[in-house]
Amino acid sequence: METSKPIIQVDELNKSFGENHVLRDFSLSLFEGENLVILGKSGSGKSVLIKCIIRLIEPDSGKIFILDQDISLLDQDEMDLLRADVGFLFQSNALYDSMTVRQNLEFPLRRHWTKEEREEKAESAVKEALEDVGLSHTIDMMPVELSGGMRKRIALARTLILKPKVILYDEPTTGLDPITGREISELMNNIQKKYNTAAIIISHDMNCIRMTGNRVIMLIDGKNYAEGSFEDLLKNTDPKVRDFFEGL
Numbered sequence: 001m002e003t004s005k006p007i008i009q010v011d012e013l014n015k016s017f018g019e020n021h022v023l024r025d026f027s028l029s030l031f032e033g034e035n036l037v038i039l040g041k042s043g044s045g046k047s048v049l050i051k052c053i054i055r056l057i058e059p060d061s062g063k064i065f066i067l068d069q070d071i072s073l074l075d076q077d078e079m080d081l082l083r084a085d086v087g088f089l090f091q092s093n094a095l096y097d098s099m100t101v102r103q104n105l106e107f108p109l110r111r112h113w114t115k116e117e118r119e120e121k122a123e124s125a126v127k128e129a130l131e132d133v134g135l136s137h138t139i140d141m142m143p144v145e146l147s148g149g150m151r152k153r154i155a156l157a158r159t160l161i162l163k164p165k166v167i168l169y170d171e172p173t174t175g176l177d178p179i180t181g182r183e184i185s186e187l188m189n190n191i192q193k194k195y196n197t198a199a200i201i202i203s204h205d206m207n208c209i210r211m212t213g214n215r216v217i218m219l220i221d222g223k224n225y226a227e228g229s230f231e232d233l234l235k236n237t238d239p240k241v242r243d244f245f246e247g248l
């Protein structure tokens with residue numbers, strides 16, 4: 001897997017808020033088709049890292065390359081184009097409550113597809129994305145009519161509709177019961193298989209991490225402190241790694 005070129009490359013990222021030095025020379029590589037989990041205590045900087053990757057936050061120093069492009073050099077239009085390749089599943093789902101499922105799914109197409117493309121392909125794209133998440137029958141429903149697990153699936157379908165090369169998952173199973181959480185984890189794996197998408201997953205849910213993570217990075221003291229399979233890290237004897245697992 002690691003012989004391929006990285007889809008996302010983060011090099012020696014630093015980010016401070018005042019005296020709070022959150023990321024310290026943090027680096028990672030995400031390769032095609034892999035699910036990479038970022039583990040770290042609350043407040044360790046996982047969200048800051050993701051926000052730097054989607055450029056909601058500017059790092060103080062360091063570089064981020066997405067699909068070979070140095071994102072600090074992209075203008076707004078170029079960044080928008082790149083965003084079509086990088087799907088983001090918000091913890092809150094961020095569905096529009098006043099829109100039907102169909103309208104929610106069509107929403108990203110407005111920005112990324114021409115009117116002609118939408119007229120030609122939107123209907124089939126919505127249907128395929130809903131089929132992918134097993135919720136074809138909800139197409140004309142409102143988000144309020146759906147359960148938490150269903151809303152998560154619809155949010156995922158909306159991410160999938162642009163066929164991203166990478167998906168960033170922010171706590172994808174938080175707030176769901178264990179069975180629904182397991183279903184979402186399975187769905188994440190199915191999507192990885194079907195589309196060969198790479199993913200960065202931030203999660204505190206050990207079931208989700210075990211099920212979905214091909215590789216795990218531990219964010220400790222602002223650094224990529226340890227990485228390997230989840231099982232490797234469980235066996236790691238470093239005191240800070242042990243401290244993390246024992247604190248769970």
Ligand SMILES: Nc1ncnc2c1ncn2[C@@H]1O[C@H](COP(=O)(O)OP(=O)(O)OP(=O)(O)O)[C@@H](O)[C@H]1O
Pocket residue numbers: 017020022040041042043044045046047048049
């Ligand atoms: N915009 C901001 N301004 C100031 N400090 C910030 C800002 N965003 C994040 N921080 C600080 O950066 C640190 C890391 O926050 P972050 O949200 O990345 O943690 P996290 O690892 O995602 O935590 P959790 O697991 O609880 O979501 C925290 O100390 C937080 O207070």
